[in-house]
Amino acid sequence: MAEREEPPLSSHELLQCPVCGELLRAEGEHLYTFCHYCETALKLARGRSGRPMASPAAVRLPTEEEELRRAYEQSWNELASLLREREELRHRAERAKSVHETRWDRWLAGAGTIAAVLFLIVAAYRGDEAFILAAVAAYLLGRGAFYVIRGIAETRKETVARQYRPQLEELARRTRELEVHMEELEERLAMAAGYQDEG
DSSP states (O other): OOOOOOOOOOTTOEEEOTTTOOEEEOOTTOSEEEOTTTOOEEEEEEOTTSOEEEEEOSSOOOOHHHHHHHHHHHHHHHHHHHHHHHHHHHHHHHHHHHTTOOSHHHHHHHHHHHHHHHHHHHHHHHTOHHHHHHHHHHHHHHHHHHHHHHHHHHHHHHHHHHHHHHHHHHHHHHHHHHHHHHHHHHHHHHHHHHHHHHO
């Protein structure tokens, strides 16, 4: 004996959500529907009396708040990854710049100052003005070497900084976009939580 096929639910038939009691409208031949009040996934069928009935589906659909929280957690993980990447890149840039650090500028400046003092002592002892000129020359040479070497080192460090700057700026841009997106998610989460509290 062939099984009797149940007639499809017509769209004008109403039924109640078994979870919250909200009125639902049948959706034609669809076997599942969604309660917009309590956000429960429902399976549709006809009872023994022939009237439509709904029962909670085996798989619960995620609520809007759950989806927002999942999106927020994903964004937070991405933000943490970006921050780690930016920090590592900054450390690499600093290490690359430290290669060009030097103390020769200070050593040469110090040597010129010491030589100038010695020449002045000799000039005072001998009364020879030539040693005074030598003292001035030693001091100027030391200071000149200081600025030249320091200028070369700073130029090389700036070259390294220019190499890393585009990557750091791109990471900063992506970080800011993600922060704005997370702020929007936080606002939507607050609204969704407020709606659920009212419910």
